[in-house]
Amino acid sequence: MRSAPLSFSDRRERRRHQKALDRLRKAIHRMCVRQRDLLSEEARQEAETFEREVASYLTNADSSSATAPVLLERGDKLAAKLFPRKPWGELRENVEIFLVAIAAALAIRAYFLQPFKIPTDSMKPTLYGIQTVARTGPPPSAPVRLLHLLLFGKQYHYLRLSHDAALVDLVPGKFLIEYTDLLFDDGQKQRVWIPAPTLVYKVGLRPGLTFHAGEPVFNFLSVAGDQVLVNKAVYHLRPPRRGEVFVFRTAGIEGIESTLRDHGLDGSLFYIKRCVGVPGDRLQIDPPALRINGSTTPPNAAMARVEAGRAGYHGYVVLPGQQYLLSPEEQVVVPKDGYWAMGDNSPDSQDSRFWGPVPRNDLVGTGLFVYWPLSPRWGWIH
Template structure:
């Protein structure tokens, strides 16, 4: 027997051993995955073969290639693959991924969209601004939306007239508004009726001229954040943390929502500025906590500095609590005091009182989209 033959045989042996180890691993995984669908006789056949394969891998005297060939025949005879098997496995993987995603959303991280400017400039709600020029070309519009969450809207009318109704509709995941005029003309804008009414002031009964660019505006979507739902299972919220809570049972909020035609509880996002037992006063631009105007954390100090777009804490007309600098309020047990960073333009605990701890969903963790200067960890 030549040296070259022995060398080639050793190389083939090493190669077959590597293949055999992978085959052993794959066969075991398949058995684990399908065992509950196999009868005892087939399970015994597989276990006997796996034992034989392990022995062949360890023993240099056995013909590993022949054992692998036997295993391939056994595998094909037991695990017959239909033409739909790949599709079924993909569906199973997608199902598992969906279950995991729902579990994460339920117990760990939940996406949330900032609807208003009450947390500005920390977090931005939906921004609408008028335009004089035509929308940019298609590629630019796609990039602007993907990166900055910016969309462009334009309405031109041939007949115009009195706006009869605005209907909210959906196409797949996209919301749009259908505008119908008394002249019989109708038009579509790819934005919500709520935005048209409360951001642009467009309501039925208004008259529109028949011309180009009756409406020409751009919309920047509100910041999309992930809410950490896990952390408050282990500790209470702290002063200065951004919190998300449900409006359930807070009548001052829900009565105002009903006036806007919104039924049911909503999610709000504010900053926790007071915890149970704190004695609060508003002494513009400061929020006094337990007699001290020294901010308990850097973020609240930044708000009170009246710099970088922050305007401090103020007293607004018609607020129900802390209506003048001499008034104090003690946060009740199992409650928090929540205020917006944009104090002059925020409906918060000054109007509807404390937030019950049972309503707290979690803390604002990260802005994940759009990719603006606010992208990243929420302070």
């Protein structure tokens, strides 16, 4: 005798129970596999019996709808019995996920992608370092300042005094980030979260300056340098190519390391430039062009933009104090396992013209992507 057909709502309820049972069966099976060494033989058999009953229910079209809630209740009790929730279990699980995420991030940084901050304007206008822009009006409201900081890397710096005072000294310090204590002749001290070199060299503050009441001590906008992702894996697969932006360490480049030692700095730095010459290339600077192997045609679009001298580019130039390529007649042959690095902002770049080729062992990777701040340069690096 055939049973009466199920109504639409009954069929929907049956499907819901079937999905719930199938998820519960799979979850118990996964837990049994993970904890196979911890479960007793009796517990494993109990779990297998439940899995078989659920499988039988799901494959039998004539199974009673009343059976599903009973199986679900049995399954919940079985899971709680075999795999009891441990104290602070959720916290431990979240901590484990957090640690795994950190390990994955460190692995990616070590072998594939590394963030890098553009420190100077040597690659401008392709990539920007920290910019300082003088302002006249007061800064915008706090919400606007926060939005500008998060999206565009803009920080507004503004300080004025309530009465006349003369600047006596600038005392640098650091508490997580750099700050400067401004000392005035009336005894007051103003702490500003700005590095002292920025205030001295870019803003022009110095001891002896006098400020009147209501007059700004400084009023400027700083824009973060471009933050880029560096592809660290690429040079394990192929050598550098002319025209690509690359990052390298300064270790072993004596022209850079000696300057660092003169300033009391130990260890190497990371530089970002454009690779304009590969091993065997003959280079000459005939401003605004860089001749490669005698050719008058730039080898790629990136270097053609520099030579064109438009849209913020100035071409390749000869600077006072450089050690190589001092005239259009002088040639340099890039040595084996060496690469010639030059900044796109040739008039304001310390590069291979001053300290020679970059050794192959110093290469880190190619500049891949500007990920912050949001600007016209956001995106792939060319």
